[in-house]
Amino acid sequence: MNVKICGITSFEAASWAREAGADMIGFVFAESSRRIPPEFARQLAEAVGPNVKKVGVFVNEEAEVIREIVKTAGLDYVQLHGDETPEFAEQMPVPVIKAFSVKENIPFKTMFSFPAEYILIDSPPAQFRGGSGRTFDWSILKDPDVDKERLILAGGLSPDNIEEAVRSVQPFAVDISSGVETDGRKDEVKVFQFVQRAKGAK
Numbered sequence: 001m002n003v004k005i006c007g008i009t010s011f012e013a014a015s016w017a018r019e020a021g022a023d024m025i026g027f028v029f030a031e032s033s034r035r036i037p038p039e040f041a042r043q044l045a046e047a048v049g050p051n052v053k054k055v056g057v058f059v060n061e062e063a064e065v066i067r068e069i070v071k072t073a074g075l076d077y078v079q080l081h082g083d084e085t086p087e088f089a090e091q092m093p094v095p096v097i098k099a100f101s102v103k104e105n106i107p108f109k110t111m112f113s114f115p116a117e118y119i120l121i122d123s124p125p126a127q128f129r130g131g132s133g134r135t136f137d138w139s140i141l142k143d144p145d146v147d148k149e150r151l152i153l154a155g156g157l158s159p160d161n162i163e164e165a166v167r168s169v170q171p172f173a174v175d176i177s178s179g180v181e182t183d184g185r186k187d188e189v190k191v192f193q194f195v196q197r198a199k200g201a202k
């Protein structure tokens, strides 16, 4: 199981994610309590080293701004978490993770025909477009149009529900932000528990 820890805002959290065995870390460049400047993301990315992939999270950002941030921060993927079109995604300089909310009522067939390396399915937005900490009914992902090889499951995951999530959905990867935090900051114990349980679940 591949694991992405999103909303990294400190050197400590970046090193916990790496030491715990996360495959990807996410930096938020959209409206969020977890937003960080691109230059700081670059420092975090360098501290983590090349074995953990770096994902930049954007919501309805201009393509030119994303291109600049990809260069400045040294990103491996962009996660488009807004209403971006297929044409927009095709202009991206690195592989794309396209996020859809289950509330959008877009057929899975349409979601999985989007030109992106991975399709991330998240809960409906709350205050911000992502990072709500809310879960959704995973049974909808049993639909045969869901391509599990390209699916990243997100939304309200936590160390307590991740084993059940992996067992019932069997996605390519799982993505978490608020479920490994305490009082709005990444929590070392939760990060290790989450990665260990996600990777151990069958």
Ligand SMILES: O=C(O)c1ccccc1N[C@@H]1O[C@H](COP(=O)(O)O)[C@@H](O)[C@H]1O
Binding pocket: 006, 007, 026, 028, 030, 031, 032, 033, 034, 057, 059, 081, 099, 120, 122, 128, 129, 130, 131, 132, 133, 134, 154, 155, 156, 157, 175, 176, 177, 178, 179
């Ligand atoms: O994490 C954020 O603050 C964020 C802000 C704007 C767009 C996406 C964001 N994060 C993504 O939200 C989901 C679910 O997060 P959670 O685990 O429910 O807190 C995840 O894909 C993050 O990558």
